[in-house]
Amino acid sequence: MxxxxxxxxxxxxxxxxxxxxxxxxxxxxxxxxxxxxxxxxxxxxxxxxxxxxxxxxxxxxxxxxxxxxxxxxxxxxxxxxxxxxxxxxxxxxxxxxxxxxxxxxxxxxxxxxxxxxxxxxxxxxxxxxxxxxxxxxxxxxxxxxxxxxxxxxxxxxxxxxxxxxxxxxxxxxxxxxxxxxxxxxxxxxxxxxxxxxxxxxxxxxxxxxxxxxxxxxxxxxxxxxxxxxxxxxxxxxxxxxxxxxxxxxxxxxxxxxxxxxxxxxxxxxxxxxxxxxxxxxxxxxxxxxxxxxxxxxxxxxxxxxxxxxxxxxxxxFSDQATLGSARPQNVPDIKSAYYEVRLLSQSVKIAFQHLNQDLTQLRNEAGVDELTGLANRRTLDTVLQQWTEYHVPFAVILIDIDHFKGVNDTYGHVLGDQVLKHLAQLMRNVSLEGDLCFRYGGEEFGILVQRSGPREAGVVAERLRKEMERTVNPIGVPVTISAGVAAYPEHGRSPRDLILKADEALYRSKTGGRNRVTLSGEAEVKQVRSGR
Structure with a gap:
């Protein structure tokens, strides 16, 4: 790339x-x-x-x-x-x-x-x-x-x-x-x-x-x-x-x-x-x-x-060096009466030697979803791997916007994107420092709730569901979400197992009528209790 x-x-x-x-x-x-x-x-x-x-x-x-x-x-x-x-x-x-x-x-x-x-x-x-x-x-x-x-x-x-x-x-x-x-x-x-x-x-x-x-x-x-x-x-x-x-x-x-x-x-x-x-x-x-x-x-x-x-x-030369398929081997010899131009030519020769290394490092640091500003899938995988390796207690909340295809079909993708941004902001509002809000893909989102059990994470998810249901969103009509919750290590000890368990709970929320939160292996969360 x-x-x-x-x-x-x-x-x-x-x-x-x-x-x-x-x-x-x-x-x-x-x-x-x-x-x-x-x-x-x-x-x-x-x-x-x-x-x-x-x-x-x-x-x-x-x-x-x-x-x-x-x-x-x-x-x-x-x-x-x-x-x-x-x-x-x-x-x-x-x-x-x-x-x-x-x-x-x-x-x-x-x-x-x-x-x-x-x-x-x-x-x-x-x-x-x-x-x-x-x-x-x-x-x-x-x-x-x-x-x-x-x-x-x-x-x-x-x-x-x-x-x-x-x-x-x-x-x-x-x-x-x-x-x-x-x-x-x-x-x-x-x-x-x-x-x-x-x-x-x-x-x-x-x-x-x-x-x-x-x-x-x-x-x-x-x-x-x-x-x-x-x-x-x-x-x-x-x-x-x-x-x-x-x-x-x-x-x-x-x-x-x-x-x-x-x-x-x-x-x-x-x-x-x-x-x-x-x-x-x-x-x-x-x-x-x-x-x-x-x-x-x-x-x-x-x-x-x-x-x-x-x-x-x-x-x-710089453009060709960074973007061209056949990159030049030498910096052109610039003859100019301007001191600044000669100095710049020398600086380009030095910078060219380190250019590829620096570009590679910058590519690896890109871990943010462009639309919502949340962490992307790459960042999610990295954090999941680190937390499970260091045995950090945490819970995974997987979130899906109900009938989002209907939102895009009715109001267009521009307003659909605004709904995604709206949900992303609400996720930031209900999460705490140390939690990770991420976009899993499409209309699927999630929160890694650090040092939390399934019940506490359920409270966070229920609070988010209610905020999404009652706040004014960009299309002017109610939009709801469904969520599934799984916790480490209660429901799984590997990132893959946790995501599967949370996804199964999310699927039960969907099949159970949507606009609800379900804990892995348990029933729907009925109300938000005092917690975090």
Whole structure:
């Protein structure tokens, strides 16, 4: 069997790698700085733009509401000149205001409808209005803009009203213009141009935090008072900030307060909008740096080759000497200006003489199972031979994982290996200093319990069985073990006899239903008793 030497990095590769790392670190520093500066600039721009945009929309909304209130006031004055409103005249007035209102209603002091347009809104002349907002219009006897409410027609609306007074100044009722928030309305007409392909949008909240305009109509009427931006704007503030909205989305938001209606206007852009510009920036920097990187790499490789050539010659010789089938007889004569290389060449000549002897010794010292870290079969045989020759009292516990083939078939060999490691750790936990935990092969394990009789070893095995049964293992479902116990010298005086006796006891545990411990020549161990 050949002694395998794990190859490391060559000097030429290391120098080239150092050059590449230096360039990459320089590039990374430059890219990081550029990205941070551009990120801060983009964030600042979006916050500022959204704030200015919200202020502009708040101003436009104010102008719109003033115009709507003036138009309702004008209709109220016309209505106050006569006892009865001419139906044709009222329809003409509505037609002149269709860009502002979805419907207009005239009601008297008892809230009885005297005129309306259009005539398909769900109420008729002679009906009495029962909403709290209509009662408020009669009670205030002054112009006002209502909070959103659900009308008797089922529509979610805002009412803009003005009082009707006759020539003598007596109150006659009110004129109310409505905005249907869930239908096409004056707000959506004004704001619909402000939806952008990058995910930016505008929404409007009334003074209690309910949405009265949103591009997603299903959100109209929902309260978003918990949103920090909404809280700020309803405190009559204007500004901008990065925010996580009520649905978990992250935005750069600008907001402005509209005083005439106490509404808040919020314009926001998703934070992901800055990702593409930053990615494009990184690509441009990388493409610009690539030629420079290749040039430095070629130069570094050439310099590294000149420096590393004599060392590479020695390394190839060492590789051939340890791994080759036909081993070289002499160390190559290395001529180099470097003192370290000449000294190394002499050291290699001396080391070569002792190489085979040292490799043989190292091979013999390998006695550990690679997967579990426990002792392997070679170590087990050695220790068994020594303990029986020196008549050391001990017991052998042979352990087998129940239905382990099913574990591998169901969960795969990777998790199966994790179960083996799990058992190995539990074995270490229950054993004492001087005991030997070993892997016998496959899913079979064992413990040599030093200076112990069969009963004490049975206690150890039972403790291990219970730990395996109740602890959480890598596959998440219970995995059990079966065990057999034999002791020296009670059950055998040679390693072979002890292993056979322990294996027979293990076989009885298996045939007896598994998940149990059996002593050689005795019944199953029922419970753990105080012991070691």
């Amino acid at each position: 050949k002694y395998l030497i794990q190859k490391g990095f060559t000097l030429r590769f290391t120098i080239s790698l150092l050059v590449i790392i230096a360039i990459l670190l320089t590039m990374l520093t430059s890219i990081t700085s550029a990205v941070q500066v551009n990120r801060a600039t983009l964030i600042g721009n979006y916050l500022q733009n959204n704030e200015q945009y919200a202020k502009k929309l708040a101003s436009n909304t104010n102008e719109l509401l003033v115009t709507m209130q003036q138009n309702i006031n004008a209709i109220a004055k016309i209505s106050g000149r006569s006892q009865e409103m001419d139906a044709q005249l009222f329809d003409d007035l509505f037609q002149e205001n269709t860009q502002y209102f979805n419907s207009i209603v005239v009601a008297d002091a008892d809230r009885i409808v005297r005129a309306l347009s259009p005539h398909t809104i769900g109420i008729e002349v002679g009906d009495q209005l029962t909403s709290a907002q209509s009662k408020m219009a009669v009670s205030l006897k002054a112009p006002f803009i209502s909070n959103p409410y659900r009308a008797t027609t089922g529509r979610y609306i805002i009412l803009i009203s003005a009082p009707i007074v006759d020539a003598s100044g007596a109150y006659q009722g009110f004129v109310g213009g409505t905005i249907y928030l869930e239908d096409k309305n004056v707000l959506s007409t004004m704001l619909k141009e402000h939806f952008f392909g990058n995910g930016s949008y505008v929404y409007v909240v009334e003074k209690n935090g309910a949405i009265i305009f949103h591009p997603d109509k299903q959100r109209i009427g929902k309260s978003v008072i918990s949103n920090p931006v909404v809280k700020n704007v309803l405190m009559k503030k204007s500004g901008s900030q990065r925010v996580t909205n009520s649905e978990g989305g992250q935005f750069f938001a600008g907001y402005a307060y509209e005083p005439s209606s106490s509404w808040g206007i919020i314009s926001q852009t998703p934070t992901s909008v800055i990702d593409k510009p930053l990615h494009d920036l990184i690509k441009r920097v990388l493409l610009a740096s690539l030629p420079f990187l290749l040039l430095i790499l070629i130069l570094g490789w050439w310099v590294a080759s000149r420096i590393a050539k004599p060392l590479n010659t020695l390394a190839q």
